[in-house]
Amino acid sequence: MSVVTVQLGQCGNQVGHQLFDVICSDAHEAQRIYSCSSCERFFYRSRQGELVARAVMIDMEAKVINQSLTKAAKSGRWKYGDTSYFSQKQGSGNNWANGYCVHGPRHREVVEELVRREVERCDRLAGLMAMMSVAGGTGSGVGTYVTQCLRDIYPKSFILNHLTWPYGTGEVIVQNYNSVLTLAHLYQLSDAILVHENDTVHRICSQLLNIKHISFSDVNTVIAQQLGSVLQPALTADSHGVYSRNPLGELVSALACHPEYKLLSVSSIPQMPSSSIAYSTFSWPGLLKHLRQMLISNAKMEEGIDWQVRPLAGSERTRSLTGPSFNTSLANLLILRGKDVYSAETGSFEDPALYTSWLSSGEAFTLWKSPVPFNKYEKSATLVSNSQALLKPLDNMVGKAWNMFASRAYIHQYIKFGISEEDFLDSFTSLEQVISSYSQLC
């Protein structure tokens, strides 16, 4: 089964490009079955035999798409479809309303047609993945609109949104408004929302990977590797030794089991400079012990894990945002790749104390495995988690936007394109609902 990716805006197109690059080189190095399975998911062969990404690129300006097209073609390993992109001359100017109310509707048909073409090229469609940032105007606004159109056309398909959340101190001043509008709308449309926070990834680059001058391309490489380790072929519990067919569908059914809870975070272990890998040894118990503590203490990387945090007995559990920093999960998906993967002991992730009381840990925990090592690591583990991990950043985002909204700053820029104060209030309301739901997980 195949996944059709829709890359939107500068961020979506830059991260998307990196993802295909990571997937292609991973598949390239692996054995045949794995490699074929991966290629079927993300690429098709052109008549000339080239690997072509199953992707549609959309931006309201041309520069980024041109860059991604060229870079992919230059790699010599894969490329984008010659006509699978749509760009305009003028971006959405960081204005969600401009993207959602103007550019989206104006180019609806072209975009739908591009996606339809990719979908028809798939023997079987696993689902759609839309990639974008939430802070700008195109990825967020057009991205939301396009997701809505796709939901209408493909009511039964899985739709996953991969979102890049902005740096706290942003590159866009109205980023919190744009994020609130995007998230509130996507929450109604998407099956699951997979989030990478730029601040977190940036810290991984500096503290774990020791990169001195971090560029977006470094950040995107980390995101792409984490995503790749989720989306590349793996064996599920009931796939009987063959690679699972539908990564999106399985992901969604493993993690997004309740419409109130759709926010997924990702963490991986190990992450280190490639020069250090040769000098390191990894053991499954060690990796999993760290990863579990990262999960429950809500540390997004292995450095600075708080080892004091432990699960509480049912009676001690509190219902508050500020309580002990224990991170309660609704559901977790653990993906192990590499040597001796079948011997890895994952019982500690099945501990009921990690989860809400209303799901059994059998339902809440899913495990995928693959003996093929990923990204140069002999052994590696990735955890996709539907937990309170994103509660704090979401709450921050909404709080900042709300403060700005209280003074009505910048609202005139949105009204100009047809988004009213009422629309803002609706979005605030629905996100407060999400915040409230996640904070009551216990």
Add this chain to the structure above:
Amino acid sequence: MTQSVVVQVGQCGNQVGCRFWDLALREHAHVNKKGLYDEALSSFFQNVDSRRSDGRGCGVGGRIQHLKARAVLVDMEEGVVNEILQGPLREVFDSTQLLTDVSGSGNNWAVGHMTYGSAYREQIVDKLRKAAEHCDCLQCFFLIHSMGGGTGSGLGTRVLSLLEEEFPEVCRIVTSIYPSAEDDVITSPYNSVLAMRELTEHADCVLPVENQSLVEIVNKIKHMSHGAKPGATIRRDSTVISGQGGLSGAEKPFDAMNNIVANLLLNMTSSARFEGSLNMDLNEIAMNLVPFPRLHYLVPSLTPLYTLADVNVPTRRLDQMFSDAFSKEHQLIRADPKHSLYLACALMVRGNVQVSDLRRNIERLKPSLPFVSWNQEGWKTGLCSVPPVGHSHSLLALANNTCVKPTFMELRERFTRLYRKKAHLHHYLNVEGMEQSFFSEAVTSLSSLIEEYHHLDATKLKLMPDAPRLCIAT
């Protein structure tokens, strides 16, 4: 890629504009090695093939034939424009882009705005439309003018409202040169205050530049290049004030000052013209920096201004560049943003600078910079990979900051001093269409603008509580 049209009005507007065109040509010549007419060039230039009779430009991708500036030049006297037509830049303009009269506006806003504004209205609109037709996606008009004279301030602001009428969708960014306190134009306070009202009502963004600041910067650079310490050589070829390498020959009195303004425009548009890992398009400027429609005055500061050719300590030098952008010496108006209140701030970086450099510097500088309570993280950043000619990197900061208030108050005071005595008023009131109420309304508009900044300033020392959040019934 989008295009922009520069509209330069009056003596100052045209002189600054010419420095812009000269430096823009140099910049593109430096970056564009293949001699092909590319997207970047197309943003400010048309490529005209003289063999084609329809006069339309050629599309992107072909060889450079003949570059024509996307510009409209307006002056109500002939001197400056004629000089341009005899100078090295004559090739980039043709007569259809020019509009002149003979007698000037005599430093009288009313003559420029009313008399010439009405007489030339059709012709101006016609030339603007022509310029717009040559663009396939017109994004922005850049108006350049002075506030002190008659043509730039009067007719310039008339052109501004024509732009709003004719091209409501196209962004209007105005570069306004404010007179210094000892300006030789006696009526400059009248002209400036009358123009201010138009700017407040009709511009999307205004970049105020004070001549006095330009003079101080130029003097300081000259001083440094004379008394430089041994070993620390000043780069005389740095683009900031010199025109070397450009088309122009001998420097004229205002050239050094005008080069600074030209650089401001080059840096502001670089991210729209060239590639970068974090693009900042022109329509993002107002979106991010203008929280309330009238408060659209953005204080520019440029670094490096005082370049030493000392490249031994790159990171420190880079960090210094960020610090400098917030110092008084680098502001293009006399103002101290650090001790006033930021509503929003944009950092437009060029050259080999990464997100991590941006992040490090924002984190470092943030604690010392007061931001309004609802925009504590009011930073907008852009990374353009092409540095200015002669530099490895540069930074343009645009601050929406209450530090513009003193400049506006001083202007009001100078206005009031004249107005109380009704000095020179009859020159204005004799002009057809001009009424005394224009003066009182203009000063009221200015006062309410000052008041709005004042209100925001007053929140600075108060601890503003967070707005109580919406409650969800559970």
